[in-house]
Amino acid sequence: MLTVLVTGANRGVGRAMASAFAARGDRVLATCRNPADCDGVARLAEARGTVESYTLDVTDPAHAETLAEILADQAIDLLVCNAGALIGRGGLAAPDYDAKAFSTVLMTNVAGPFFTVRAFLPHLRRSGAGKVAVISSAMGSAARARGDAYIYRASKAAATNLAVNLAIELKGLGVAVGAYHPGWVRTDMGGAEAEVSPEESAAGLLARFDALTLERTGVFEDHLGRPISF
């Protein structure tokens, strides 16, 4: 049984992953940013005895540090940095690209994993075989650029880069790190036309996390294990 912390577990891919971990008997620390709107996580905790719900807004380093203290002395085997935000899907002239949009998306998708990993590194080291999964996106791959969704694409390029740098720094500490594309998933972010259900994505991602080792640290691959170019 693993102890797994999932950020952004209230809905979408995060909720599906939390549910899949619980279904196979893992202990899940399912986190949600807004205590007033944590129904998804609360329902999971009610339904599955191995799910515990906690509050964590990944853009606020103090939140991660507070939760790290609440979980002091505990080991975390896998940290899944899943929380993500997408604002603006258009080209340069699209009206969505203001300073607040840049701040929200970059803070959530880039600073979020950074603050979360930093806060829980002692817990990951305590595991003896700790792993970090950064849920990035193929939209951050320069090879797949399409001249749109500027902030999101840039944020996910940075998230993948962050994961690769973390992989190098943390290898010597015994912590493996991977970056993952969950597929195009039918969630609020992916939309109803997307190709993959949250459950299929989660099943694939769990298999990829199981396959992550120190020898494979620094991978960037999708939920089916297909490598993605940076």
Ligand SMILES: NC(=O)c1ccc[n+]([C@@H]2O[C@H](COP(=O)([O-])OP(=O)(O)OC[C@H]3O[C@@H](n4cnc5c(N)ncnc54)[C@H](OP(=O)(O)O)[C@@H]3O)[C@@H](O)[C@H]2O)c1
């Ligand atoms: N869906 C896709 O096709 C797709 C493709 C590639 C990559 N991804 C990535 O996969 C991950 C999950 O995406 P999704 O489709 O499940 O998105 P989603 O349906 O929009 O759900 C996003 C989740 O992130 C949480 N979140 C947002 N900002 C947060 C913050 N500051 N602190 C903590 N939690 C926060 C949300 O919480 P609230 O419920 O409080 O809003 C929600 O639980 C994201 O990183 C996304 O970029 C998705």
